[in-house]
Amino acid sequence: xxxxxxxxxxxxxxxxxxxxxxxxxxxxxxxxxxxxxxxxxxxxxxxxxxxxxxxxxxxxxxxxxxxxxxxxxxxxxxxxxxxxxxxxxxxxxxxxxxxxxxxxxxxxxxxxxxxxxxxxxx
Amino acid sequence: xxxxxxxxxxxxxxxxxxxxxxxxxxxxxxxxxxxxxxxxxxxxxxxxxxxxxxxxxxxxxxxxxxxxxxxxxxxxxxxxxxxxxxxxxxxxxxxxxxxxxxxxxxxxxx
Numbered sequence: 493x494x495x496x497x498x499x500x501x502x503x504x505x506x507x508x509x510x511x512x513x514x515x516x517x518x519x520x521x522x523x524x525x526x527x528x529x530x531x532x533x534x535x536x537x538x539x540x541x542x543x544x545x546x547x548x549x550x551x552x553x554x555x556x557x558x559x560x561x562x563x564x565x566x567x568x569x570x571x572x573x574x575x576x577x578x579x580x581x582x583x584x585x586x587x588x589x590x591x592x593x594x595x596x597x598x599x600x601x602x603x604x605x606x607x608x609x610x611x612x613x614x
Numbered sequence: 615x616x617x618x619x620x621x622x623x624x625x626x627x628x629x630x631x632x633x634x635x636x637x638x639x640x641x642x643x644x645x646x647x648x649x650x651x652x653x654x655x656x657x658x659x660x661x662x663x664x665x666x667x668x669x670x671x672x673x674x675x676x677x678x679x680x681x682x683x684x685x686x687x688x689x690x691x692x693x694x695x696x697x698x699x700x701x702x703x704x705x706x707x708x709x710x711x712x713x714x715x716x717x718x719x720x721x722x723x724x
Contacts, residue, residue, distance in 0.1 A: 527713065529659075536616070537651070537659065537702050539713035553712055587658055599649040599704040599713050600664035607658055 494518040494603045496588050501608030508578050508612070514571040514588030514605055522546065522566040525591035527601065528573050530584035530610075540586070541573060545594035556582075578612045585609050617642060618703055620716035627724050630693050634719045636686040636703030642714055646706040648686040650679055653700045653718075662701075663688065695723050 500512040514526070527542035541552045541562040550562050561574045571588050586608050589601035619637040626632040636648065650663040661670055663679035666686065678689045686703055703716040 529713075536700075536718040537653075537704070537715045539704075539715060542713065551711055551713075554710075589659075592664060597708075597711070598647060598706050600647065600661065601649070601651075601659075601704075602661045602664070602670055604658040604660070 494590065496590060496603055496605035498586065498588055498605045498608040501586065501610045503611045503613065504578055505614050506579060506612055509574070509576045510578065510610060512573045512575065512586055512588075512608060512610070516569045516571065516588075516590070519590070521564075521569040523594055525594060525596035525598075526564065526571045527589050527591065527596065528562065528571075529587045529589050529601070529604075530582075531587070531607075532581075532584040535584075538584070542591070542596035543571070544596045549596055551596055575610070578610075580612050583610060583612050616717040617707060617710075617714040618705070618716035620701075620703060620719045622717070623720045623722065625722040625724055626693055628693050628695060631689060631691045632693060632721065633690075634688045634701050634703075634721070636688070636716050638684050638686075638705065638714075640684055641709035642684075642705045642707040643681065643686055644684040645708055648679065648681055648703055648705045650677075650686075650688045651702045651704065652697075653702065655699070659702065690721075693723050697721060698723050 528540040590603040592600040651659040653659045666681040
């Protein structure tokens with residue numbers, strides 16, 4: 493059974509940093525791209541960042557470029573996102589989502605985690 | 615303002631059919647596969663359709679997807695009260711090099 497389990501969310505002050513993790517199981521992690529997708533309270537889905545199966549390619553939304561860094565450790569079946577210079581508008585539930593292919597330049601996220609809430613507030 | 619345009623809401627009676635449109639451009643829908651997601655209240659999104667018209671295992675054939683030019687459509691037949699949810703389309707945008715989602719459509723089954 494495929495499972496994705498996010499952790500690391502919480503309350504952080506504006507300008508602060510946070511690292512989210514997503515532990516994957518039930519599939520060959522290195523064979524698939526994974527992404528972070530967020531959803532602000534009462535709002536729609538916003539894709540944040542994606543990484544290919546072999547970490548060779550990463551992509552970022554303009555809203556987080558230069559502040560967030562996506563990475564993965566295939567030996568630990570874990571996806572990460574390091575979030576720096578956090579702003580109030582980064583407040584959201586962050587989901588990790590598994591792609592259907594190794595390449596990140598596509599959609600079709602077939603499994604999602606339960607999400608972890610990040611709140612940026614003073 | 616989302617790159618992909620969806621109606622804010624749609625509604626229909628139980629047993630009826632509803633369609634949800636998703637409009638984009640040549641840099642996204644026009645040249646890339648479209649996927650559709652269902653999000654029930656308080657839960658994570660669930661993949662309904664991928665590669666324009668393919669259903670993952672376990673998704674009933676009441677859900678179908680199609681694409682024509684720079685637009686895509688999700689159709690749901692035999693509506694059930696359990697289908698009340700938010701629905702999102704998504705695709706890759708080759709010009710922006712990002713995944714883009716529609717703003718979401720709230721389905722009400724009257």
